[in-house]
Amino acid sequence: MTEILINGEAKSTISVLDRGLQYGDGLYETMAVRYGDIPLWESHWQRLLLGCEKLSIPYPEKELLEKEIQLICKEKKEKLFVLKLIITRGEGNRGYYFTADQAISRIISYHSWPDYPDQYQDEGVVVRYCDTTLSENPRLAGIKHLNRLEQVLARNEWDTDDFQEGLMLTQQGHVIDGTMSNIFAVKDNKLFTPGLSKSGVAGVMRKTIIELAKNSGIPVYEKDFTKSEVELADELFLSNSLFGIWPIRIIAKTRYTKVGNITRDLQQEVNKVCPQ
Amino acid sequence: MTEILINGEAKSTISVLDRGLQYGDGLYETMAVRYGDIPLWESHWQRLLLGCEKLSIPYPEKELLEKEIQLICKEKKEKLFVLKLIITRGEGNRGYYFTADQAISRIISYHSWPDYPDQYQDEGVVVRYCDTTLSENPRLAGIKHLNRLEQVLARNEWDTDDFQEGLMLTQQGHVIDGTMSNIFAVKDNKLFTPGLSKSGVAGVMRKTIIELAKNSGIPVYEKDFTKSEVELADELFLSNSLFGIWPIRIIAKTRYTKVGNITRDLQQEVNKVCPQ
Numbered sequence: 016m017t018e019i020l021i022n023g024e025a026k027s028t029i030s031v032l033d034r035g036l037q038y039g040d041g042l043y044e045t046m047a048v049r050y051g052d053i054p055l056w057e058s059h060w061q062r063l064l065l066g067c068e069k070l071s072i073p074y075p076e077k078e079l080l081e082k083e084i085q086l087i088c089k090e091k092k093e094k095l096f097v098l099k100l101i102i103t104r105g106e107g108n109r110g111y112y113f114t115a116d117q118a119i120s121r122i123i124s125y126h127s128w129p130d131y132p133d134q135y136q137d138e139g140v141v142v143r144y145c146d147t148t149l150s151e152n153p154r155l156a157g158i159k160h161l162n163r164l165e166q167v168l169a170r171n172e173w174d175t176d177d178f179q180e181g182l183m184l185t186q187q188g189h190v191i192d193g194t195m196s197n198i199f200a201v202k203d204n205k206l207f208t209p210g211l212s213k214s215g216v217a218g219v220m221r222k223t224i225i226e227l228a229k230n231s232g233i234p235v236y237e238k239d240f241t242k243s244e245v246e247l248a249d250e251l252f253l254s255n256s257l258f259g260i261w262p263i264r265i266i267a268k269t270r271y272t273k274v275g276n277i278t279r280d281l282q283q284e285v286n287k288v289c290p291q
Numbered sequence: 292m293t294e295i296l297i298n299g300e301a302k303s304t305i306s307v308l309d310r311g312l313q314y315g316d317g318l319y320e321t322m323a324v325r326y327g328d329i330p331l332w333e334s335h336w337q338r339l340l341l342g343c344e345k346l347s348i349p350y351p352e353k354e355l356l357e358k359e360i361q362l363i364c365k366e367k368k369e370k371l372f373v374l375k376l377i378i379t380r381g382e383g384n385r386g387y388y389f390t391a392d393q394a395i396s397r398i399i400s401y402h403s404w405p406d407y408p409d410q411y412q413d414e415g416v417v418v419r420y421c422d423t424t425l426s427e428n429p430r431l432a433g434i435k436h437l438n439r440l441e442q443v444l445a446r447n448e449w450d451t452d453d454f455q456e457g458l459m460l461t462q463q464g465h466v467i468d469g470t471m472s473n474i475f476a477v478k479d480n481k482l483f484t485p486g487l488s489k490s491g492v493a494g495v496m497r498k499t500i501i502e503l504a505k506n507s508g509i510p511v512y513e514k515d516f517t518k519s520e521v522e523l524a525d526e527l528f529l530s531n532s533l534f535g536i537w538p539i540r541i542i543a544k545t546r547y548t549k550v551g552n553i554t555r556d557l558q559q560e561v562n563k564v565c566p567q
Contacts, residue, residue, distance in 0.1 A: 019307060028307065030303055030304055031295060031297065032303070032400070034443075035312045036312045036377070036379075037377075038437065038439035038440065039437055040439070040443050045385075071444075097385065099385060101307070101312070101313075109321075110405075110446075111439065111443045111446035111471065112446050148430075151426055151462060152423075152424060152426040152441060154441075154444055160440055161314065161440075163314035163316070163438070164314065164436055164437075165430075165431070166387045168346070168347075168430055169387075170387035170388050171347065171387070171389060186428075195387065
C-alpha cells in the first residue's frame with residue numbers, strides 16, 4: 016500500500032536540505048477524497064497555483080500530480096480519506112537566496128479520515144478565542160504556505176475536548192479565521208465572512224460556500240469582523256474542506272439554541288457536492 | 292566525512308511527517324566554527340532554549356548536542372566553516388495539535404564558509420530597502436524559528452551583486468533588520484539598534500556587539516528606527532554571526548565616505564572574539 020509518494024517515488028523521507036524544512040519554503044493542500052474522487056480538486060489546484068505565483072515557486076505539472084494522486088487513491092478501499100499535497104521549492108544551498116531553476120519537491124501523503132462525531136455537523140461545536148494573534152503580511156495572506164507556527168501555537172492553547180476550534184484575531188482585534196477553518200456569519204439573511212487580504216488562509220470550502228450561497232440567491236459580503244460582531248450574528252458557522260460546515264453552538268458567552276436555516280441549507284448544498 | 296547528523300546518525304534525510312517540514316515547527320542556529328571552536332556557542336544555546344520555551348518544544352540535551360557537534364568538527368580541516376543546527380518538534384500526526392511527549396528531531400549539517408570578499412568588512416557594503424514587509428507577532432519575535440518565508444521573499448527581490456543586503460521594515464515603516472543580519476546606527480557617539488519585541492531575529496552577533504560596546508563604555512539603546520533616522524546616522528553597520536560587522540557604505544541616497552571610528556573599534560573587538 017502506497018502511503019507516501021515523493022516526486023513519484025514510494026518513499027517517506029526527504030533531504031534535510033530541502034527548503035521546505037529549512038525555511039518552510041513551500042505550500043500545501045489538505046484534500047478530502049470522497050468515494051474515490053476529490054470533488055474540490057480544481058479549487059485546490061487553483062489555490063496551489065496562486066501560492067506558487069505569490070512565492071515564485073515553479074508550477075508543478077498538473078497531469079503528473081493527478082496521475083500520482085490516482086496511484087494512491089486506487090489502492091485504497093476507504094470511502095473517505097485525506098490526501099495531503101506538499102510542494103516545496105526543493106533542495107538548495109544554505110541561505111535565503113534561491114535560483115529560478117530550483118527543482119521543486121512534490122509530496123503526496125495518505126491520512127485516515129479524522130474521527131469527528133456527527134454531532135458536530137448536526138448540533139454544532141463550541142469555539143473559543145485564541146490568545147495567539149495572526150500577523151499581517153499581504154504577500155503571504157490567503158495562500159496555504161508552510162509557515163504555520165501561529166496556527167500551531169493557537170491550536171495548542173487548549174488540550175481538552177471542551178472546544179472544537181479556536182478563532183484567531185489580528186493584533187488590531189479583527190477576527191480572521193479558525194486555526195483550521197474559516198468563519199461565516201449570517202445577519203439579516205446576508206452571509207458575511209472576513210476578508211483575507213492581509214492574513215488568513217482562503218479555504219477551498221470557503222470558496223465553495225460563497226459560490227453555493229450566491230447560486231442560492233444569498234448575498235455574500237467580505238468584511239472585517241470584531242468579536243462583538245461575531246457574537247451578534249444570527250447564525251455562525253465554520254468551514255473546512257474535510258468537515259464541510261460546522262454550526263457554532265457556543266462562542267464566548269453567546270449560545271445559539273438551534274442551527275439556523277441558512278446554515279442548514281448551505282450544509283445540505285455542501286453535502287451534495289462533498290458527500291460525507 | 293560526516294556532513295549531516297540526524298539524531299546522532301550520519302544520514303541526510305528525514306521523514307516528511309516531521310513537523311519541521313509540515314509546519315516549519317522548529318528552530319535553527321547558524322554557527323561559525325572558527326579554528327576548531329564555536330566561540331559564540333553559549334549565546335546560540337541560550338537563544339535556542341528561549342526559542343524552545345516560546346514554542347513549547349522540549350529542550351534538547353546540551354551535552355549530546357555538543358558531542359555531536361564535536362564529532363563533525365574534529366573531522367574537518369578548514370579554519371572556518373558553518374554548522375547549522377535545526378531542532379524540530381519531531382514527527383507527528385496530521386494537524387496542528389501536538390502532544391507534550393513529542394520526540395524532537397535534531398539535525399546538524401556542515402556547510403562551507405561563505406565566500407565574502409574582504410572588502411565588505413574593510414570598505415563596507417551597499418544596502419537596499421526591501422518591499423516585502425516583516426509581520427508582527429510578539430510570540431515569534433526574537434527567536435530563530437523555521438518560518439522564514441518573509442526573509443526568502445525579501446532576499447529574492449534582487450539577484451545582482453549590486454547589493455549585499457536588504458533591510459526589512461514593518462508595515463508601519465519601522466526598520467527592523469536585514470534579511471540575514473541585524474542593523475546598528477551610531478549617532479553622537481551612542482549606539483542604537485532596533486528593538487525586537489514584535490518582529491525580527493535577535494542575532495547572536497547583535498548580542499555580542501551590545502556587550503562589547505557596553506564594556507567599552509559606549510551607551511547602547513534599543514529603539515524603533517524610521518528610514519530617515521537610518522539615513523541620518525553618523526555610522527551604520529550590519530552584524531551577523533558569520534561575517535561579524537559589515538559597515539554600510541551606501542544606503543538609499545546616503546553615502547558614507549569612510550568607515551566610522553566606533554564601527555572600526557567594534558569590528559576589532561568582534562574579531563578578537565571571533566577570529567576571521
